[in-house]
Amino acid sequence: MNASVTTPSFAQSVWLVTERELGSKLRSKSFLISSAILFVIVLAGVLWGGFAAQNENRIPIAVTPETASAVEGMDGLEVTDAADADEARELVTAGDVDAALVPGGAEPFGFTLVGDEDVPSGLVQQFSVSPAVELLATDATDGFLRYIVAIGFGAIFFAAALTFGSTIASSVVEEKQTRVVELLISAIPTRALLAGKVIGNTLLAMGQIIGIAAIATVGLTVTGQDMLLAGLGGPIAWFAVFFLFGFVLLAALFAAAGAMVSRQEDIGATITPLTYLVMAPYFLVIFFNDNPLVLTIMSYVPFSAPVGMPVRIFVGEAQWWEPLLSLAVMLAACVAAILIGAKIYENSLLRMGARVKLREALAG
Template sequence: MSAQPAARVPSPPAEPSAARSVWLVTQRELGSKLRSKAFVISTLILLGLALVGVVWGAIAASNVQGMPVAVTAETASVVEGMTGIDAKPADSVDAALAMVEDGSVDAAVVPDDEPVGPYPYKIVAKDSYPETLVAMLSVSPRVELLDSSPQDSILRYLVAVGFGVVFLMAASMFGGTIAQSVVEEKQTRVVELLIAAIPVRVLLAGKVIGNTILAMAQIIALAVIAVAGLVVAGQTTAVEGLGGPLVWFSVFFLFGFVLLAALFAAAGAMVSRQEDIGSTTTPLTMLILAPYLLVIFFNDNPLVLAVMSYVPFSAPVAMPLRIYLGQVAWWEPVLSLVILIATCLAAILVGSRVYENSLLRMGARVKLREALAG
């Protein structure tokens, strides 16, 4: 009898490449977020509030009225074309004075029977000296500012708040989600199954990339809403000056978020319970909150903004604002971006080491020194 051929044992499936593994984890992160009703609803609410805020702010900025001042036919030309004055025509001098008396205007500019110097008119107020109006109507030398900003102060404030709020909400929302996801996987022991199939750093990379894609999609949607809202409100001048800063903001936010995402993942790996997340993520939350507060209080301070634009955690907010205000040379955004990228790479190295050394440690919170030392 002839010998029977030996049965062929199927070879085990080849392990996926690192790139394939990263993409699988990324898909897992994207799918879990997009299937979450809470995430979808909160995102829609955020976009709706952003649209309402942009339209309301733009309309408020365009409807700012000046000081109400009554004028007659003889004095109407005195205040014509002056910003900050809302001229109210009166049929006569007596009618103008009556408007001052009943409080419908702050003051009146009427002909003067006994003119003083070059002024053939006088200012009539009710019970307080109208210093602002006097200063505006006084003859003074022409003033030219070498470093003047063409942007309206209200629009500047709105842009500053917009950049600050978007960075704060997106970074804190997705950063906190990453930390909670890591702790949840530790509690349920899912992480042990995951790292049995893929390296720890691949798992971290997939988490960071997945949440970065979601955060960038949110940023792009907010940028589109901001532009559309300004166009609807008739603020076309603001839109023309906002295109470049929005592009720079997106680029800075990309690297700034990757930096924070790696640190949030590391912070989540250092604890084993959801209740303990705050103890490791609070310092990161403060780093996100600080640029928001600083840009609100110091948006008109060039020195503070200049310093903030080179600090990695505040550069995504401060540098685009300075670009919008026209306060930067061409090389400054490039230098600031290089500093941010270098810091981002350092944060990834530190975060991955802490993440790798803390992920399988259960129980008490892992101290940072122990996590770094392994």
Template sequence: MTNSTPQAVWLVAEREIASKLRSKAFMISTGILLLAALVGVLIGGFNSASPEPDAVAATAQTASIVEAVPNTKVTEVDDRAEAEKLVKSGDVIAAVIPGDESGFGYVLLAKEDAPTSLLMALSQTPTVEILEPAGTDPLVRYIVALGFGLVFLMAASTFGGTIAQSVVEEKQTRVVELLISAIPTRVLLAGKVIGNTILAMAQIILLAAIAVVGLIVTGQQELLSGIGAPILWFAVFFLFGFILLASLYAAAASMVSRQEDIGSTTMPLIMLVMLPYFLVIFFNDNPVVLTILSYVPFSAPVGMPMRLFVGEAQWWEALLSLAILIASCVGAIWVAAKIYENSLLRMGARVKLGEALRG
């Protein structure tokens, strides 16, 4: 074969991409995924754009001020103590009470953040007192964790399974014998990983674009400004995390010769993807657990962007986590290439891991 190694790798990658793009099942499932993402963003945006009237506490002296604010419902209180109690319990989003000698006629009490819409609607900017330090909205935090985790889980499982099925199919049909007579085994592995990585990244970029457009259309620029940088970090982490998993999926599949045996070697990989996903979802509000997960290679693609979104990670932490992920990726590729090379031509019974590593 006269083609150079990069050309040979790209030929294999093109073959992988073309085979997926010709698959009606793949195209339909991708379309459904993108449509579901668009509908979800639009529904969430429009619901938040038409909220229920906000409950605001006010005394007899300030009730008339609050009543003049659009989309608010007055909850009358007798004094400041009662107003503070309602604000802290979450029964009202804020309270407007008579002011002191600071020059304003009233004071606005808020639990975590002063409602921007209420501040803008008042005739003068009141003195603002935050009763409890602000934090990320638990619901928004959970939704972002669910979004990052679900996208990574679906992409890794879908394309990882595709790579595994492709490897076993080539072994069953003996096509692999023709392929490696023309190109080195590691070139074949590299082409498969690169081809599927391109497809997976294309899906991620499309999903990110849909999310951005949906947030803009529904007027959620504030949320977009907060999640924009974490989405970029997620794309970078996803790239290396997927390469790590894709190479291991190909290696695991090369150890068997029948489609029905794929699960026996890929099940540990499925667990490595699912376990961190559920941990990030369930412990998204636990700083200690989330910090640990942000440095573990299999959960870092979800854990670190989550910490960046909620402001619990510094920029250097993201770079450190990415360096660990890249180093793990290099190690995984080396091990996967060894297993793939030593197992690809062995037919019949499942190749044991130890034998595959020893060759």
């Protein structure tokens, strides 16, 4: 008597597809090489920024007669003498110096280091006892640093989401074109096939994000940028959380977009709208990273929240409850995208020939 064939459960089917996705990517030389190049670029960028900061020109600082002795013998300073504390502050406001050392402040130092929007971290570190810090501008975040951090979050989200999203769509089309999908869904449920693809590629994308975070941490530590590292810790953690759910949302839609066509040549027509959604946060932070209103709107739109909210957390513009509210909106959108994507995927997967129209895919 023939032994009965055991049909895998839904969870087992999902895991089988997940393993297949992970294995195919990890055995791909192109994926491994591109990942290595990405990590090298990130490390080079962090190291370059750190060493450039260490090799800055002499720091211009204003001192008063009472504080001049505190900076005697210090290297890397360009000292300007001011008659009193008010004149020293005026030099800072005018941009003639980066900081001013004026009388007054907590003991044992007894002086205060005055800056406009910030004070050079290298200057603070030169004092054996850290002085009190006073900022004259209301915005305490360096504009250039804000720009770089915003571009960093935007570029990472754009590159990872577009790369893996396009890979998912191409994989679905390839399976349709070669008729492999007919064999797959004869053994496992269609939704298990979709879930396995989404989970497998999400794990790969999150692996890259974690790798980038680890490399950035090492680079910042090696170059002595501990203050920047401390300020980026929370935003990076939130970015990883938002990226996880944001990518699941996009992955389900990319898989659905791939199922609507039967040839690789036609895939551009269905994934182009999704490509624009992925590109939008990147270009928005380039042009509006210093616009609180635009960043606030971005932080509550599911497709841009993985970029907008971490930037607002970094610059201190987000209240403690805002990331939680934004995450709740993201989760609701993620569930809706998965349901819609699954319906389109199921109704389009076995349709060959001309591109399936969206209305037909939703109606079944």
